[in-house]
Amino acid sequence: MAQATSLAPGKSPLVEPAAQSRAPARRSGGLRNIGRTWPVLVLFLPPAILLFTLFVILPIGEAGWYSLFDWSGYGRPDEFIGLKNFELLWRSGAFRTALTNNGLIIVISLALQLPLALWLATLVSHRIPGATVFRLIFFLPYVLADVAAGLIWRFIYDGDYGLVASIASLLGFETPYVLADRTIAIYAVLAVIVWKYFGFHMMLFIAGLQSIDKSLYEAADIDGATGWQKFTNVTLPLLSPTIRLSVFFAVVGSLQLFDMIMPLTGGGPSNSTQTMVTFLYTYGITRMKVGFGSAIGVVLFVICVTLAFGYRRIFMKND
Amino acid sequence: MARIALQSVRKSFGYHPVLHGVSIDIEDGEFVILVGPSGCGKSTLLRMIAGLEEVTAGDIRIGDRVVNDLAPKERDIAMVFQNYALYPHMTVAENMAFSLKLAGAPKAEKDAAVGRAAEILGLAPLLGRYPKELSGGQRQRVAMGRAIVRDPSVFLFDEPLSNLDAKLRVQMRGEIKSLHQRLKTTMVYVTHDQIEAMTMADRIVVMNGGRVEQIGRPLDLYETPANLFVASFIGSPSMNLIEGEVARGDGRPLFRTTDGLALPLPDGTNAAPGRRLVYGVRPEHVAPAAEADADATATIELVEPTGAETQVQMRLGEHLATGTFRDWPIGRPGERIGLRLQRDKIHLFDQETGERLDAARPRTAGAAGRAA
Ligand SMILES: Nc1ncnc2c1ncn2[C@@H]1O[C@H](COP(=O)(O)OP(=O)(O)OP(=O)(O)O)[C@@H](O)[C@H]1O
Ligand SMILES: [Mg+2]
Numbered sequence: 047m048a049q050a051t052s053l054a055p056g057k058s059p060l061v062e063p064a065a066q067s068r069a070p071a072r073r074s075g076g077l078r079n080i081g082r083t084w085p086v087l088v089l090f091l092p093p094a095i096l097l098f099t100l101f102v103i104l105p106i107g108e109a110g111w112y113s114l115f116d117w118s119g120y121g122r123p124d125e126f127i128g129l130k131n132f133e134l135l136w137r138s139g140a141f142r143t144a145l146t147n148n149g150l151i152i153v154i155s156l157a158l159q160l161p162l163a164l165w166l167a168t169l170v171s172h173r174i175p176g177a178t179v180f181r182l183i184f185f186l187p188y189v190l191a192d193v194a195a196g197l198i199w200r201f202i203y204d205g206d207y208g209l210v211a212s213i214a215s216l217l218g219f220e221t222p223y224v225l226a227d228r229t230i231a232i233y234a235v236l237a238v239i240v241w242k243y244f245g246f247h248m249m250l251f252i253a254g255l256q257s258i259d260k261s262l263y264e265a266a267d268i269d270g271a272t273g274w275q276k277f278t279n280v281t282l283p284l285l286s287p288t289i290r291l292s293v294f295f296a297v298v299g300s301l302q303l304f305d306m307i308m309p310l311t312g313g314g315p316s317n318s319t320q321t322m323v324t325f326l327y328t329y330g331i332t333r334m335k336v337g338f339g340s341a342i343g344v345v346l347f348v349i350c351v352t353l354a355f356g357y358r359r360i361f362m363k364n365d
Numbered sequence: 366m367a368r369i370a371l372q373s374v375r376k377s378f379g380y381h382p383v384l385h386g387v388s389i390d391i392e393d394g395e396f397v398i399l400v401g402p403s404g405c406g407k408s409t410l411l412r413m414i415a416g417l418e419e420v421t422a423g424d425i426r427i428g429d430r431v432v433n434d435l436a437p438k439e440r441d442i443a444m445v446f447q448n449y450a451l452y453p454h455m456t457v458a459e460n461m462a463f464s465l466k467l468a469g470a471p472k473a474e475k476d477a478a479v480g481r482a483a484e485i486l487g488l489a490p491l492l493g494r495y496p497k498e499l500s501g502g503q504r505q506r507v508a509m510g511r512a513i514v515r516d517p518s519v520f521l522f523d524e525p526l527s528n529l530d531a532k533l534r535v536q537m538r539g540e541i542k543s544l545h546q547r548l549k550t551t552m553v554y555v556t557h558d559q560i561e562a563m564t565m566a567d568r569i570v571v572m573n574g575g576r577v578e579q580i581g582r583p584l585d586l587y588e589t590p591a592n593l594f595v596a597s598f599i600g601s602p603s604m605n606l607i608e609g610e611v612a613r614g615d616g617r618p619l620f621r622t623t624d625g626l627a628l629p630l631p632d633g634t635n636a637a638p639g640r641r642l643v644y645g646v647r648p649e650h651v652a653p654a655a656e657a658d659a660d661a662t663a664t665i666e667l668v669e670p671t672g673a674e675t676q677v678q679m680r681l682g683e684h685l686a687t688g689t690f691r692d693w694p695i696g697r698p699g700e701r702i703g704l705r706l707q708r709d710k711i712h713l714f715d716q717e718t719g720e721r722l723d724a725a726r727p728r729t730a731g732a733a734g735r736a737a
Binding site: 259261262264265266267268269270271275279280283284 | 417446
């Protein structure tokens with residue numbers, strides 16, 4: 047399990063604080079400045095580099111090294127197999143499902159969850175009585191531990207005793223075994239994901255909305271804007287830094303999705319709800335193929351870093 | 366262009382009344398300034414004219430329409446906000462053209478309108494910039510430009526100059542005034558700065574605590590304030606006000622205070638002896654005088670030369686009084702000075718009601734000679 051943590055993909059944002067702490071030193075480069083900045087460099091750079099090396103570079107390097115072995119995690123890795131693990135991975139149908147699922151989660155997050163969160167945020171960001179209550183209610187799922195949420199929804203979806211079953215039978219439908227059906231289980235999972243995380247994005251949006259100067263809306267009223275025109279011409283452009291941040295979190299979060307899936311479906315039925323991390327856990331850790339798991343970790347890391355840095359570079363350069 | 370008529374307009378926020386029946390008639394093309402202390406309801410009234418606040422009771426007419434229930438955009442008005450409220454993500458040109466863009470105007474029309482406004486305000490070189498790249502004065506001008514582009518029949522301004530430094534404020538004061546002369550559009554302007562009001566307005570509405578205290582041309586307010594509030598609010602430094610009562614002097618009535626001060630009443634004062642009054646005289650109507658001509662003698666406390674004139678704080682009996690003197694070798698603090706009050710510039714107010722005593726109006730002085 048210790049290996050799994052060091053391989054965990056979502057740690058890529060961690061890279062940035064260290065990188066940023068060095069940036070000012072570089073920027074304020076000029077010769078005259080060096081006299082004043084070198085104590086700062088000496089004081090702050092070594093710990094940053096040390097921590098960065100210890101907790102980021104080393105584990106990744108280690109994972110990269112293990113990925114070249116067929117290794118169970120016990121004893122020394124001695125069966126060198128080159129890139130065989132990566133080849134296996136590439137041919138695995140379950141991994142492709144996991145990749146597709148992660149893609150689907152991102153798409154649903156962007157196409158459904160964020161618009162929903164934005165819409166609710168515009169509704170509850172007004173200072174009307176009761177708004178705070180709704181804000182809290184909508185935020186509750188996010189506060190819940192991922193594992194707990196997974197468990198709760200497992201019961202809700204339960205075909206024999208669950209809420210969904212009761213409602214279905216009340217309406218006279220055949221009780222569906224949602225999580226047992228290969229074709230619909232992933233949609234059930236997606237619903238839980240949206241339910242679990244929209245509150246977080248809604249909170250981000252509320253903060254963003256409240257930082258917009260109210261008099262801009264009054265000016266727009268006088269300029270003759272309709273509600274929709276105010277939304278597209280004032281709200282959206284001024285909220286765009288928040289939206290970009292929100293999209294960033296949604297993408298990174300979906301790549302890390304694990305805790306909630308395990309109690310909910312465990313990746314099944316027949317791997318139909320695997321994500322990259324549950325796939326890593328199932329095939330790498332529980333089956334004691336640490337070499338293979340490391341290869342998954344490396345792929346995951348590359349995907350994460352590419353997405354995260356690419357995104358920041360393209361969309362968030364002015365934030 | 367349009368007239369504006371406010372009829373017994375009231376406003377409450379929840380159960381908290383803010384405006385208690387305000388009636389004002391504003392002529393077509395007039396420049397009217399609402400002035401009053403902070404919290405008196407000026408902005409609220411202006412925002413009600415704009416349609417940004419609902420009317421609790423009463424009628425607001427713009428032109429010949431009652432606009433109470435019309436949305437801001439249907440009222441044919443433009444507003445300049447205190448913080449300018451420029452759209453930060455739009456350039457100056459886009460800010461100014463926004464209303465036309467919303468209305469779906471063709472590009473040529475937008476360009477023409479923006480060009481015209483930019484020329485009036487000298488904004489042409491700034492059209493491609495964003496608000497954050499402008500100085501306060503430039504932003505202010507863009508906000509006015511945005512209003513001009515709409516070509517409204519009424520301009521509304523809410524303390525548009527209060528974020529500017531003193532020098533720029535004087536300059537923009539002139540620009541807004543000349544803008545009004547050029548466009549000849551009805552303008553309603555809110556400020557708490559009485560100097561701004563005095564220098565710019567055709568007429569001033571003095572408000573206090575959600576009520577109108579007086580409406581009039583700047584000089585009317587200065588010369589004949591209708592009550593104590595207006596008397597002390599208009600004019601800088603403000604009017605000297607002293608409480609006391611009418612007393613029988615030798616031959617003609619006098620104004621006497623409890624600390625033994627006796628001041629002359631204007632000719633034809635219509636007040637019975639014993640009536641409790643507030644005696645008012647502006648600092649600029651107090652002059653140093655030789656002992657023989659003096660109405661009163663004071664002790665100098667503070668001398669503040671401002672260049673053209675000198676402001677002198679004096680102790681008059683137990684009262685503090687201010688005088689604005691032009692050219693006189695004024696004494697030093699601690700010295701005694703004789704004062705002569707300009708008779709036709711004395712204001713009398715009832716102590717109970719604060720209302721002006723009609724007979725004390727300089728214009729009607731001498732009309733009623735019941736001095737017994
Ligand atoms: N949205 C609101 N809700 C409740 N009370 C309000 C609201 N807006 C204004 N008030 C109250 O109404 C009164 C008048 O406010 P208003 O803003 O009109 O004052 P003002 O004359 O413009 O003052 P200032 O010179 O400080 O701008 C104040 O007592 C204020 O507290
Ligand atoms: Mg105000």
